[in-house]
Amino acid sequence: MKTTYSLLLATSLLFTFTACDKTDVAKGTPSCIRQRINKVTEESPCKEGASVREYFFQGKTVYLFIPGSCIADASSEVLDEDCNTVGYLGGLWGNTQVNGLDFSTAEFKRTIWNSSR
Numbered sequence: 001m002k003t004t005y006s007l008l009l010a011t012s013l014l015f016t017f018t019a020c021d022k023t024d025v026a027k028g029t030p031s032c033i034r035q036r037i038n039k040v041t042e043e044s045p046c047k048e049g050a051s052v053r054e055y056f057f058q059g060k061t062v063y064l065f066i067p068g069s070c071i072a073d074a075s076s077e078v079l080d081e082d083c084n085t086v087g088y089l090g091g092l093w094g095n096t097q098v099n100g101l102d103f104s105t106a107e108f109k110r111t112i113w114n115s116s117r
Contacts, residue, residue, distance in 0.1 A: 051114035
């Protein structure tokens with residue numbers, strides 16, 4: 001009986017922790033970036049056209065959070081692997097730089113999530 005209970009508990013916990021990630025996010029994405037994406041999908045009123053892209057920039061992997069298309073002049077947040085904000089692109093002034101360097105020098109790696117996935 002104790003073994004059955006332990007097996008049932010372990011199965012329940014496994015299902016609980018794997019069911020938390022409701023969004024289709026590319027494998028190998030840091031957990032804090034996954035959590036941010038899940039938050040966007042749950043809370044953002046504007047998901048159409050939203051995406052998250054992975055780049056190599058200034059010697060590290062960064063993630064560009066592109067807001068949905070229903071927000072005029074919205075800026076895109078650039079985060080590092082630990083979810084620290086590195087900078088913002090676009091917006092009302094059309095910013096193209098992060099830490100004094102033009103983001104066009106960033107090397108695109110992959111799209112890890114988009115709202116149509």
